[in-house]
Amino acid sequence: MKNREGTLTALKPASLKEAREAVLDTAGRISVAGAGTAADWAGRLGPVDAVLDTTGLSGVITHNPGDMTVSVHAGTPLRALQEELAKHGQHLSFDAARVADGATVGGLVATADAGPSALVHGTLRDLVIGATTLLADGAVVRSGGHVIKNVAGFDLAKLLHGSYGTLGALVEVVLRLHPVPKAVGTVVVECDLAEAARLGREVLASQLEPTAVEWLSSGRLLVRIDSTEEALPARSERLVRLLGDAAAVAEADVWDEHAALTRGAEGAAVVRIGVKPSLLPGVLAGLPATAVTAGLGTGVATVSVPGTAVAEAHAAVHAAGGTSVLRSRPADLDAPAWGPPPSALAVLKAVKQRFDPDGRFGPGRYDPWEIS
DSSP, X not given: OOOTTSOOEEEOOSSHHHHHHHHHTOOSOEEEESSSTTTTXXXXXXXXXXXXXXXGSOSEEEEETTTTEEEEETTSBHHHHHHHHHTTTEEOSOOOGGGGGTOBHHHHHXXXXXXXXXXXXXXXXXXXXXEXXXXXXXXXXXXXXXXXXXXXXXXXXXXXXXXXXXXXXEEEEEEEOEEOOSEEEXXXXXXXXXXXXXXXXHHHHSSSOOSEEEEETTTEEEEEEEEOTTTHHHHHHHHHHHHOXXXXXXXXXXXXXXXXXXXXXXXXXXXXXXXXXXXXXXXXXXXXXXXXXXXXXXXXXXXXXXXXXXXXXXXXXXXXTOEEEEEEOOTTXXXXXXXXXXXXXXXXXXXXXXXXXXXOBOTXXXXXXXXX
C-alpha cells in the first residue's frame, strides 16, 4: 500500500510512548493495522502515508482474577489472551471466527466483530470497560480507570467499537471476564430456515438458557448450552425433547462449520447484517445467499452473496430497519461497502470532526458516506 508519492512509512511501536511519538513524527494520513484478518472489511482504505502496526503492542498489562478483569495491549491476539486466562479458569466470553485466525483485541473491537455467544454475553461493546486511545494530535485519551484526559460526553470505549480505525488508535483495552464453563453441549436439528425460526422462538422462550441459537445454510440449527458436568446430560436431554424427534446431541466440532460459513464462500462477497431477530428470517429468505450463519436470537447474520447482489442485500436490510456492512470482497468487486446512510449520519460526521478534524485516520473506511 503506497500513497500518491509512492512512499509509505511503516510504524511498529512497542509502547504507548513510542506510538505517540510515531504519530507526532508522521505527517499525513495513517492506517491502523493489527493482524490483518479484517483488512478488506468495510470501505476500501484510501491513500495513506503511514501504517501504524499495533502487533508490537502485545501482552497482558494487569490481570485481576478476583475482580474478573484484565488490561491488555490492543495488539494482543485474543487467542493468546484466552490461553493465558484459561490458567485461572477465566476467559473473555467472545467467540468470533477470526479469533482462531489470530485477530487482535484492538482489531476485534474496531471492527465490531462478534460470535454466537453474543446472545448471552453481548459484543465487545458490552465486555470492554475501559480503553486507552491515541488521537491524531498525539493526545492520549483514557476511559475507565485512571484518566489522563477526559473527553466530556463520550464513553470512548464504546464509541470506538465499530470505528474501523477512523477515530484513533486503540493502545490498551480493559475487559470484563467470565468463568470458563465447566461443560458445554450442543444440540443440532436438521431443518430449513422457517422451521429453525419456529424452534428458535421456542428455545428462547423456554427456561433452558441457551448461550447460542444459530442456523446454518447447510440446513442445521445449532443450540448451545453451558452447564456443569453433572447437569449437562439432563439439560441436553430436555433440549432434545423440546426440539423434537429430529434433534440430537452434536459432536464438539460442529461449530467449525459455523466458523467456516462465517468466513464466507470462496469467490463471493460476504455481508454482515443486523436486524430485529423477528425480521431476520424474512430478510434472509429474500437474498440470493450461498452461505449463511443466522443468529436467531441476536438478529445478526453473515451471508455470502454474488458481488452483483451486494447493493440488493444492503437495500433489503435497510428496508427492514437494520444495518449492513461488506466484510469480504472479491478483488475486482466494485460494490458499496455500506448500505444507505443512517439517520444519525450527521452525528457520525460530528464525532469524526471532534476526534480527527484533519481526517488523518482510516480514510475511506466509511465510503460512500463521506465521513472524511
